[in-house]
Amino acid sequence: MGIAAPKLITRGVPVANTPFSDCPSGAEVLIQCLEREGVEYIFGLSGGAAIPIFDALVDSTIKLILVRHEQGATHMADGYARATGKPGVVLVTSGPGATNTVTGMLTAQMDSAPVVVIAGQTLSSNLGKDAFQEADVTGITYPVVKHSTLVRDPEAIPRIVREAFHLATTGRPGPVLIDVPKDVSEAPCTASLEAEVDLPGYTVPGHAESASLDAAAALIRRSRRPVLYVGHGAVIANAGKAVMTLAEKLRAPLVNTLLGKGATDETHPLHLGMLGMHGTAYANKAVDACDLILSIGARWDDRITGKVDEFCVDAMKIHIDVDASEFNKVLRPDVCLLGDARLTVEDLIPRVEALDTDEWLSVCTAWRQRFPLKYPKKGGLRAQHVLDRLDSLTEGNAIITSDVGQHQMWAAQFCRTRSNRHWITSGGAGTMGFGFPSAIGAQFAHPDKEVWAVVGDGGFQMTLCELATAAVHEVGVKVLIINNNYLGMVRQWQQLFWENRLSGVDLEGNPDFVKLAEAYGVKGIRIRRPGDVDRKLQEARDHDGPVVVVAEVAKEDNVFPMIPAGAPISNMIIEPPKERMEKPSGST
Amino acid sequence: MAAPETSDAPAPRREIHTISLYVANRPGVLVRVALVFARRGYNIESLVVSPAAEGDFSRMTITCSGDLATLEQMIKQLSKLVDVVHATDHTGDASYESEIALVKVAANLDARTEILQIAEHFGAKVVDYGTDSLILRVFGASDKLDAFIDLLRPQGLLELVRSGKILMARGLEET
Ligand SMILES: Cc1ncc(C[n+]2csc(CCOP(=O)(O)OP(=O)(O)O)c2C)c(N)n1
Numbered sequence: 056m057g058i059a060a061p062k063l064i065t066r067g068v069p070v071a072n073t074p075f076s077d078c079p080s081g082a083e084v085l086i087q088c089l090e091r092e093g094v095e096y097i098f099g100l101s102g103g104a105a106i107p108i109f110d111a112l113v114d115s116t117i118k119l120i121l122v123r124h125e126q127g128a129t130h131m132a133d134g135y136a137r138a139t140g141k142p143g144v145v146l147v148t149s150g151p152g153a154t155n156t157v158t159g160m161l162t163a164q165m166d167s168a169p170v171v172v173i174a175g176q177t178l179s180s181n182l183g184k185d186a187f188q189e190a191d192v193t194g195i196t197y198p199v200v201k202h203s204t205l206v207r208d209p210e211a212i213p214r215i216v217r218e219a220f221h222l223a224t225t226g227r228p229g230p231v232l233i234d235v236p237k238d239v240s241e242a243p244c245t246a247s248l249e250a251e252v253d254l255p256g257y258t259v260p261g262h263a264e265s266a267s268l269d270a271a272a273a274l275i276r277r278s279r280r281p282v283l284y285v286g287h288g289a290v291i292a293n294a295g296k297a298v299m300t301l302a303e304k305l306r307a308p309l310v311n312t313l314l315g316k317g318a319t320d321e322t323h324p325l326h327l328g329m330l331g332m333h334g335t336a337y338a339n340k341a342v343d344a345c346d347l348i349l350s351i352g353a354r355w356d357d358r359i360t361g362k363v364d365e366f367c368v369d370a371m372k373i374h375i376d377v378d379a380s381e382f383n384k385v386l387r388p389d390v391c392l393l394g395d396a397r398l399t400v401e402d403l404i405p406r407v408e409a410l411d412t413d414e415w416l417s418v419c420t421a422w423r424q425r426f427p428l429k430y431p432k433k434g435g436l437r438a439q440h441v442l443d444r445l446d447s448l449t450e451g452n453a454i455i456t457s458d459v460g461q462h463q464m465w466a467a468q469f470c471r472t473r474s475n476r477h478w479i480t481s482g483g484a485g486t487m488g489f490g491f492p493s494a495i496g497a498q499f500a501h502p503d504k505e506v507w508a509v510v511g512d513g514g515f516q517m518t519l520c521e522l523a524t525a526a527v528h529e530v531g532v533k534v535l536i537i538n539n540n541y542l543g544m545v546r547q548w549q550q551l552f553w554e555n556r557l558s559g560v561d562l563e564g565n566p567d568f569v570k571l572a573e574a575y576g577v578k579g580i581r582i583r584r585p586g587d588v589d590r591k592l593q594e595a596r597d598h599d600g601p602v603v604v605v606a607e608v609a610k611e612d613n614v615f616p617m618i619p620a621g622a623p624i625s626n627m628i629i630e631p632p633k634e635r636m637e638k639p640s641g642s643t
Numbered sequence: 644m645a646a647p648e649t650s651d652a653p654a655p656r657r658e659i660h661t662i663s664l665y666v667a668n669r670p671g672v673l674v675r676v677a678l679v680f681a682r683r684g685y686n687i688e689s690l691v692v693s694p695a696a697e698g699d700f701s702r703m704t705i706t707c708s709g710d711l712a713t714l715e716q717m718i719k720q721l722s723k724l725v726d727v728v729h730a731t732d733h734t735g736d737a738s739y740e741s742e743i744a745l746v747k748v749a750a751n752l753d754a755r756t757e758i759l760q761i762a763e764h765f766g767a768k769v770v771d772y773g774t775d776s777l778i779l780r781v782f783g784a785s786d787k788l789d790a791f792i793d794l795l796r797p798q799g800l801l802e803l804v805r806s807g808k809i810l811m812a813r814g815l816e817e818t
């Protein structure tokens with residue numbers, strides 16, 4: 056058997072006298088396409104199958120942010136995306152590198168965040184052979200992406216990238232995966248960077264139909280107790296100004312979902328704050344008593360409706376959504392308006408007039424006065440107090456991200472969001488570990504803004520390795536750990552509904568978070584006493600660079616108000632219950 | 644109070660729905676479509692994929708059973724898939740539909756005459772004539788095929804392969 060003559064290979068491109076000798080590789084074209092899309096940052100972590108793409112980044116204007124775990128990269132990209140509306144980009148290697156992004160894609164998918172994940176893949180010829188670090192990544196991720204493509208042909212790269220960004224950012228945004236086998240990224244690519252999308256099955260709704268708008272306006276005109284129910288769709292479509300104009304014109308109160316925070320100013324006199332399971336009592340009472348509820352980019356999630364059969368039964372329902380598959384999914388609205396939230400609200404405004412809501416507004420005001428958000432002032436340091444002060448000190452100018460748990464609900468209640476894209480949280484997926492890396496992403500997007508991550512001691516430990524990323528890049532994000540030494544939200548459920556049989560919620564073994572921060576070269580601050588809150592928070596605000604503030608809060612506090620899962624709004628518990636409660640019928 | 648449920652109440656008849664999809668020929672489109680059904684525990688009874696008149700597109704005809712509210716939701720979820728150009732529920736409309744079945748029956752001498760009579764009545768053709776068995780090919784509407792197969796069942800049905808239903812909207816209406 057003869058021995059084949061060694062081939063000279065540079066960046067996978069055969070050099071000697073081939074027609075491709077000065078032609079870029081697939082990886083180089085991929086990076087050039089990303090540059091054309093205006094990508095500033097890529098969050099990623101390398102590996103064998105992705106080396107050609109990382110190599111192409113060496114000569115690129117795009118800044119690579121090396122993370123410590125791929126999940127962190129996805130949440131950073133997501134935070135960047137939610138803080139700007141621009142897509143966040145992730146680059147990882149094949150197999151475990153790619154599977155580590157699955158949670159991040161689910162998180163982005165559930166909350167409609169534009170994230171583009173590029174994964175290296177084993178050689179095309181190895182696919183399906185259990186090759187080293189091969190995973191069927193498109194297969195694994197089908198249910199958690201808006202779309203995905205396994206690239207087979209290097210010449211298709213410009214089109215696939217263009218399509219990925221178009222899909223990620225338009226209509227209802229979401230994560231898009233591009234899986235790039237190593238032979239494809241190494242192969243020569245002669246394709247023009249200018250590519251057109253070829254997506255015959257994809258359309259982006261704009262204006263709603265005028266007949267439906269008229270029908271909606273007719274319902275609105277008859278209403279005396281309207282509520283505008285504002286969701287993430289309003290944030291994404293930048294509909295806040297239009298929504299506020301509509302609310303003021305109608306003189307209708309507003310409520311927003313957890314993800315709708317910031318679409319309109321929560322401190323506005325017409326605003327009743329967040330509704331839902333842990334929303335304000337007055338927001339929920341208003342929704343329960345309204346005669347018309349207008350959803351603006353909100354999807355009647357089970358955290359909002361509780362028991363659907365008893366949700367707003369006597370109220371007229373109007374649903375504005377850019378995603379037709381949300382219509383009639385949970386309940387059957389009287390009018391559905393398919394369109395962009397901003398355009399649709401703008402089209403509604405001239406069709407409606409001021410309503411006679413004097414009585415209704417005074418009822419809402421009475422509820423607001425009678426059932427304010429409150430918390431015990433005794434019993435040591437309270438998370439609510441710390442967050443209340445954070446709200447006062449930052450005055451709505453900071454971007455606040457949160458993790459998932461009790462601290463998330465308290466942050467949502469007490470940190471009133473004043474402007475769009477200033478509140479970032481994992482709602483649909485409820486992903487612990489999201490808060491801190493998403494804040495890093497938001498801070499990269501807005502280097503001059505104050506960015507706070509409000510996290511629990513549990514969730515922070517899921518992605519805390521990104522302290523290194525924050526330290527290396529001197530990302531000045533402020534982490535506020537609400538440390539109750541518990542998986543507090545689960546403990547709350549076990550206490551209220553499971554006879555306080557605590558199971559798997561005690562976080563004994565927590566590190567000293569101040570020392571932990573210091574080990575990464577990050578400033579650590581501890582708050583123990585209520586009297587120190589303002590001073591220590593201010594110290595963190597004044598610090599130039601990343602900082603971890605650990606608030607050692609009361610261990611066994613609970614979040615109220617609370618509507619037990621699956622229960623009607625009328626079952627809302629406003630204060631700690633005296634007697635034992637039934638197990639909730641709703642999901643988790 | 645609601646009347647107590649009795650166990651001998653007739654089980655609700657499972658309605659068969661026929662959905663037609665027009666899809667871009669992109670890798671993975673079949674899996675994405677199948678996942679919409681699987682995620683809701685909706686059962687696919689038959690699925691036919693074939694090239695459409697235009698080269699880059701395919702036609703999928705899917706029959707499935709399950710409740711109507713879920714079906715409405717699924718049609719929207721299918722339409723939402725990036726590679727699905729349109730998804731239409733043809734249940735109950737006047738489209739032309741057809742299916743082919745190959746049926747292998749045990750056919751000893753005694754049974755043969757009756758089998759052939761049934762076959763003739765349904766316009767089925769004997770495509771394999773063996774000493775112990777026959778293969779019959781029959782086509783037509785799916786419920787005609789059901790009836791044919793039911794009649795042959797007592798004769799000893801050895802094997803059954805059905806193509807799955809295909810369907811086309813009549814006139815100039817789009818399928
Ligand atoms: C990845 C993940 N695992 C589990 C859960 C379930 N879960 C929801 S809240 C919660 C407790 C979170 O504890 P911590 O981060 O300390 O926040 P706290 O509720 O104490 O404020 C858990 C375990 C989840 N949401 N995400």
Ligand SMILES: [Mg+2]
Pocket residue numbers: 460511512513537538539540541542543
């Ligand atoms: Mg905790």
